[in-house]
Amino acid sequence: SLPGESGEEREDVDQVTLYSYKVQSTITSRMANTIIQSKLVNNSPQPQNVVFDVEIPKGAFISNFSMTIDGTTFTSSIKEKTVGRALYSQARAKGKTAGLVRSKALDMENFQTEVNVLPGAKVQFELHYQEVKWRKLGSYEHRLHLKPGRLAKHLEVDVWIIEPQGLRFLHVPDTFEGHFDGVPVVLKGPQKAHVSFKPTVAQQRKCSNCSETAVDGQLVVMYDVNREEKAGELEVFNGYFVHFFAPDNLEPIPKNILFVIDVSGSMWGVKMKQTVEAMKTILDDLRAEDHFSVVDFNHNIRTWRNDLVSATKTQIADAKRYIEKIQPNGGTNINEALLRAIFILNEANNMGLLDPNSVSLIILVSDGDPTVGELKLSKIQKNVKQNIQDNVSLFSLGIGFDVDYDFLKRLSNENRGIAQRIYGNQDTSSQLKKFYNQVSTPLLRNVQFNYPHTSVTDVTQNSFHNYFGGSEIVVAGKFDPDKLKQIQSIITATSANTELVLETLAQMDDLEEFLSKDKHADPDFTEKLWAYLTINQLLAERSLAPTAATKRRITKTILQMSLEHHIVTPLTSMVIENDAGDERMLADSPPQDHSCCAGALYYGEKVPSNGIPSWANAAPTPVVPMRLAGAPVLESTPPPHVMRVEND
């Protein structure tokens, strides 16, 4: 009789065995390199389709992929998109596909490979990607999505963190609902840490006699670094430098903030409910010295108050009541809504009602494209740019997938802000609040990074409209080590009511010894960080390019850098082929909103470097000598000398 006919439960023997699933992540000064490796065996008598599905953070750059199937190795190379497609079409691999697809998860995307494996054959996958850790709300968050798909004989995750500035704290929150309590092991030193996560097969099981794996989620490591100098940390190595700037202990700058909320019909239901809930918390967070108002729009434009009002408890309570009564309906007139908000700010500014030292922000929340009024997106962009004043920053939050995110990104980037996608689900409210918390505490305005030495070149965006508490501005550049023994940085900025000049110096060999002592430290982190920033900023500039020629020039630079630094960007593809070159797969970047530096809060500009402003060069206190010359000794007591007095 066939096993199982006797009624006993024939355990479903897994056709494919996951022999090992290993993740190694190394963060060197915010630059993270991650390798995911998976080894499987097909134990069944039939060929099996095996999928290697890895979720990677949006904005990460894939740098390498290799695969070995039954002894045949496939390696990857980065090609210009059309070249990649041509190569692929010449030798499409049979029964093998690869690709980068949009993920449903928040700011993630999927790298998927599917291959057909013969009975008894072994297959190994290995993917490398790199990303920059952006500081948000006072910490860096490193998320590793673990999805082995089945129990693994060896499941090992190792995260090494190497921060020359020193670790202020490091924390591994429970993200598996307690299932793996006690499994993550954290070793933390002053400047380094190692987090390992190696559950046994038994620990991986969903339950004691289950055959499914409970490992399906994100391992999260949160940390922050020490900050001694307000001028930030300047790290130089290998001809590149990176400047991390995150000053604290500064007085928040008063803000004038206009919330522009889409209340068209498509916002009806969860989205509106979540938005109202978030707005109530956000309004409560306003500081007494802040000024605000609310503009809600569909095909009509309404305002809670026609001008900015002081964030007193009474006003906030009244604004909350107003928001609670909103009933979403009708079309979407983004153009008029933004112009109304801009008008309110301009009026207040022209009437001298705004504190000259304040920061003005517009936060647009919308879930769709314009359907009423001006529909042409480029015209809306033009209207906004023409009317908004230089001291106003526009931030756009796009809820869901119906919104033209690229439009919101362009709209924000060209008006000193950024856009962020918000997912329309039960989590909308916390996403809105989390975003607001990132911009709720402006600490500096007009922040400019200057590297006066002429042999410093290729500096990334170095001028920023605002600096918000809890975040970090990162600037990078190149220098000629033969000409420079140290790099000087001069940062000029305006805080609540003072002009600031912050200087710092970095010596060439500051990091040499530190990095050489750690086998995990990435000696190329400065170069990779510089390339990552440069390419991302170019991608954003490219979408704002005013002419086709400019766009072509930027495209050429991005392509050249992508190929040089061997990374998959929207302009390159990864061709995966066997040694013979007669089997090829193609991995493309998904059509994604490649906003500059997913996760960064800033979209700045590049401005020429200046020196120290004249006011800061005020002559130091005159060293008025106190007759330091040896006063005539009254008595020449042999030998002529002057004695000390007690208490010296």
Added chain:
Amino acid sequence: PHFIIYLPKSQENICFNIDSEPGKILNLVSDPESGVSVNGQLIGAKKPQKGKLHTYFGTLGFYIRSEDTKIEITTETITLSRGSHTSILSWFDTAHVAYQRVLVSVKKEKTVTVTLNKELSFSVLLHRVWKKHPINVDFLGIYIPPTSKFSPNAHGLIGQFMHEPSVRIFNGRPGRDPKKPEASMEVKGHTLTVTRGLQKDYRTDIVFGTDVPCWFVHNSGKGFIDGHYKDYFVPHLYSFLKRP
């Protein structure tokens, strides 16, 4: 703390020490008319030496009334307050902060310079000692160049000398201790016995300092300073001196 008062007209340095106790706040400059006060709070060494606990300036406070600006300098931080706004720098910074007429410049681990209106300026030096030293503690020094910018009623342990008193030093002679020459000094109606001494100016050499020969006034400057040094205790870091 040691005081060195340079008298430009007589071209003499006059020194004195104030031996007091940790926590006390000494008024250094008090000029209600121009609205500037400078006070120094004492800290003690980690433990007494030969039964005596040395005291130093651990915190200096500057108050500039016209700008509603307070600057507190400790051996760790430089706190700038204007009205309800506060910003904190550290000695690790190299920074310049301009509050309209007040400029505060920090040179990493060395000096803080407070300049008012580009004409009045004070330098504060940081003396960073070896953390594990059994006795020594970090402390501050303050240097105030002679200026005519204070009002005639400026006072305080240092402020009172902005308007130079006339001194006459005569009858130089070997002291009771033959190694310590003495002389007589006429000042403010008193005739004091002073001893030839050597103090230090650390502005050009923060470690060893530069020798400054001076006439040392004993008993905490009695007779050279107006009144008794205890008259210069003030309750807060930003107080003006209450004068009789």
